[in-house]
Amino acid sequence: MSASTLPNSRLGSLDADSAADLIAAAADVALVLDGDGVIRDVALGSEDMLLEGCRKWIGQPWAETVTVESRAKVETLLREATSKAERRWRQVNHPSARGSDVPVLYSAVQVGQNGQVVAFGRDLRPNAQLQQRLVDAQQSMERDYWRLRHVETRYRLLFMSSLEAVLIIDAATQKIVEANPAAGELLGENARKVVGRSFPEGFDADSTGAIGLLLARARAVGRGDDTRVRLSSDAREFLIAASLFSQENGSFFLVRLAPVRGDGSEAAVPRSIVKVMESLPDGFVVTDLEGQVITANRAFVDLAQTVSEAQLRGESLERWLGRSGVDFSVLIGSIRQHGSVRLFSTVLRGEHGAASDVEVSAVSVPHGEPPCLGFTIRDVGRRAASSVSARVAQELPRSANQLTELVGRVSLKELVRESTDLIEKLCIEAALELTRDNRASAAEMLGLSRQSLYVKLRRYGLGDLGPDESESAT
Numbered sequence: 001m002s003a004s005t006l007p008n009s010r011l012g013s014l015d016a017d018s019a020a021d022l023i024a025a026a027a028d029v030a031l032v033l034d035g036d037g038v039i040r041d042v043a044l045g046s047e048d049m050l051l052e053g054c055r056k057w058i059g060q061p062w063a064e065t066v067t068v069e070s071r072a073k074v075e076t077l078l079r080e081a082t083s084k085a086e087r088r089w090r091q092v093n094h095p096s097a098r099g100s101d102v103p104v105l106y107s108a109v110q111v112g113q114n115g116q117v118v119a120f121g122r123d124l125r126p127n128a129q130l131q132q133r134l135v136d137a138q139q140s141m142e143r144d145y146w147r148l149r150h151v152e153t154r155y156r157l158l159f160m161s162s163l164e165a166v167l168i169i170d171a172a173t174q175k176i177v178e179a180n181p182a183a184g185e186l187l188g189e190n191a192r193k194v195v196g197r198s199f200p201e202g203f204d205a206d207s208t209g210a211i212g213l214l215l216a217r218a219r220a221v222g223r224g225d226d227t228r229v230r231l232s233s234d235a236r237e238f239l240i241a242a243s244l245f246s247q248e249n250g251s252f253f254l255v256r257l258a259p260v261r262g263d264g265s266e267a268a269v270p271r272s273i274v275k276v277m278e279s280l281p282d283g284f285v286v287t288d289l290e291g292q293v294i295t296a297n298r299a300f301v302d303l304a305q306t307v308s309e310a311q312l313r314g315e316s317l318e319r320w321l322g323r324s325g326v327d328f329s330v331l332i333g334s335i336r337q338h339g340s341v342r343l344f345s346t347v348l349r350g351e352h353g354a355a356s357d358v359e360v361s362a363v364s365v366p367h368g369e370p371p372c373l374g375f376t377i378r379d380v381g382r383r384a385a386s387s388v389s390a391r392v393a394q395e396l397p398r399s400a401n402q403l404t405e406l407v408g409r410v411s412l413k414e415l416v417r418e419s420t421d422l423i424e425k426l427c428i429e430a431a432l433e434l435t436r437d438n439r440a441s442a443a444e445m446l447g448l449s450r451q452s453l454y455v456k457l458r459r460y461g462l463g464d465l466g467p468d469e470s471e472s473a474t
Helices: 003-011 016-026 047-051 068-081 125-161 181-186 205-221 265-279 298-303 325-338 381-404 412-434 439-446 450-460 467-473
Strands: 029-033 039-044 090-096 099-110 117-123 165-170 176-179 223-230 237-247 250-259 283-287 293-296 340-349 355-365 372-379
Touching: 068 090, 068 099, 068 117, 099 125, 165 181, 181 250, 205 223, 205 237, 205 250, 283 298, 298 372, 325 340, 325 355, 325 439, 355 381, 412 439, 412 450, 439 450
Parallel strands: none
Antiparallel strands: 029 039, 029 117, 090 099, 099 117, 165 176, 165 250, 223 237, 237 250, 283 293, 283 372, 340 355, 355 372
16 A cells, blocks of 8 residues: 555545544644635634634635735635645734734645635744743843943953052962052062962061961951061061952952051051941042042942942042032032031932932041042931921911912912012022022022022012122112
8 A cells, every 4th residue: 555545545534523623633723715715614723722713714715814914925825725836834924802913824735626725824922932032031141241241341440440459369279360450569560470470479488377377267257357468578568358259160369458658557547547438328528629539438439329439530529419510619619718518408419310418518638648628428318308398388388378368359460479479589598598698609500690689689688788789789
């Protein structure tokens, strides 16, 4: 018996119901079409297709149950089914009332001699979902890759620009794997020449033993405290500290070196100051006399919404501090005039748009090395909000009541003028309070000329005007 007659001999006895069950089991959807391409019956092998309302296709031309761009494919499938041409699977999209189109892969076969065609379809949505998951996974990996690249770039920039000498040492081999320029300069070598050397190397015998104990302590508890060591070549002394971290299934020591001058007190005190500054919960910033940032602690980095201190250095503090250029100018002017400022109220603006109400206390150190200004910045947003709410509760409702009492007794035009005057007066009072009664700065903050401000001060009886100001107001 030949292979070509085997299906006839084995399946020829199937009745109509058995054939329908076989077709339904072989495909997610099967369409029985007449010679004109009209759907006469539908067999479903998937409940998902049943939910798409496939039963409603019965009695409609197949081409009208698909999207516009798929109609040419339906015509091709019907033409191939009635010819001896090679049959190909083609993707056809059915519109769905539940959302996205339903993609189905069809192949059509003519059955019998009366032109009937059976189209077998495979639902491609599971494949599409798998492809979408693959694309999402690839995009997620791509994002993670670039995020890691950015983190590595920032780490590299911070590592190379740090003024503190830092070495990265392989904990297994105790070889130096990375050294920043500050470490190379401190050790009297180019940073590249330091990489690959054993650590410790170049220290005297006592220091080598002390460093061994320091690294053993770091390996056991995660960090080792400052230890004084000495180079064997020129007897220079350093304070050395180490901490242990893991990376890519390996362990490394991060070793910091700081020179000791004189009897060591000069090195110890600055390190203590640095630790205190870094641990302050309030923002702390040191700038030059023009307001350019020299250093800042972690609290200010967080307030400014920046990544690291390196991003702040060299930038004007005015970039983040002050409601406008007026605030910062008033603050700097007061520091230069009085030497210090206490509890100056203003706003700190973050890189990503967040704004916080802050209080600034600042001091000038004109004879320092180098001359500098120091700022402590405290976030008082919660306290300021409650204070403003209390003041609004005390003032505005009372003023609003006074205005509403006039309804019916005076015209709307006069009421609007009264409310405008009230708002204008409150704004002028707020500007004078923020600038500490600096009327030139208040005028600039309000967008008024000085003469206009003096006229309004005289009109509302706010403060005493000097002789020059009285002449300007007339």
